Amino acid sequence: MKRNVLITGTSSGVGLEASLLFASKGYKVYASMRNLAKATALKEKIKEGDLDIEIVELDVTKIDSIKKAVETIVEKDGKIDVLVNNAGAGFAKTTEQSSEEEIRWVTDVNYHGVVFCTQAVLPYMRKQRSGQIISVTSVGGLVGQPFNELYCGAKFAVEGYMEGLASYVTDAFNINFSCVE
Known part of the structure; x- marks a missing residue:
C-alpha cells in the first residue's frame, strides 16, 4: 500500500512543487487548497x-x-502517513499599522492552521504508531525581522510548537516532526 501525504497550500509555490515531488517518489498525494478555482496549474501538471x-x-x-x-482521506485510505503544513501567508506591517483583523x-493562517491541521491528523498517526509532520516555517521563525514582527511571531510559535510536540510524541508514538525554514 502506498504511503500517503496531505499537503496544505498547494495552489502555487512550495506546496505545488512538494505535491509533484512526493507524487514522483511514489506517494499518494492529497493536495489541499482553500480555493479550488486556483487548482488549474496543479491539474495541468x-x-x-x-x-x-x-x-x-x-x-x-x-x-x-x-x-x-x-x-x-482517512475514510478513503485508512491513514495519513505524512502531513506537510505548508499553507501560509506573508505579512509585512508594523504592529501599530496593523488592524486587529x-x-x-x-x-x-501561519500558526493556528498548523496547530489545527496537526491536531486533526495526530489521533490517526498515534493509532498507527507512525507518521511524519513537516511544517514550513521561515527564517522569520528563527530571527526577528524589522517591520515583520507579527509574521515572525507566528512562525516562531510554529517552531516552538513543533519542538514541544517532538519532545514527547516522537519516542512514544514514532511520529517525527520537522521544520523547514
Whole structure:
C-alpha cells in the first residue's frame, strides 16, 4: 500500500512543487487548497505526469474544513502517513499599522492552521504508531525581522510548537516532526 501525504497550500509555490515531488517518489498525494478555482496549474501538471494526486478543499483557518478533509482521506485510505503544513501567508506591517483583523488573520493562517491541521491528523498517526509532520516555517521563525514582527511571531510559535510536540510524541508514538525554514 502506498504511503500517503496531505499537503496544505498547494495552489502555487512550495506546496505545488512538494505535491509533484512526493507524487514522483511514489506517494499518494492529497493536495489541499482553500480555493479550488486556483487548482488549474496543479491539474495541468497532474495530467502531464499522470500523477497520483487528488486535490481536496481545505482552508487552514476553518476547523470544519480541516476535519472534513482529514476524515475524507482517512475514510478513503485508512491513514495519513505524512502531513506537510505548508499553507501560509506573508505579512509585512508594523504592529501599530496593523488592524486587529489583520493580526488575527496572520496568526490564524501561519500558526493556528498548523496547530489545527496537526491536531486533526495526530489521533490517526498515534493509532498507527507512525507518521511524519513537516511544517514550513521561515527564517522569520528563527530571527526577528524589522517591520515583520507579527509574521515572525507566528512562525516562531510554529517552531516552538513543533519542538514541544517532538519532545514527547516522537519516542512514544514514532511520529517525527520537522521544520523547514
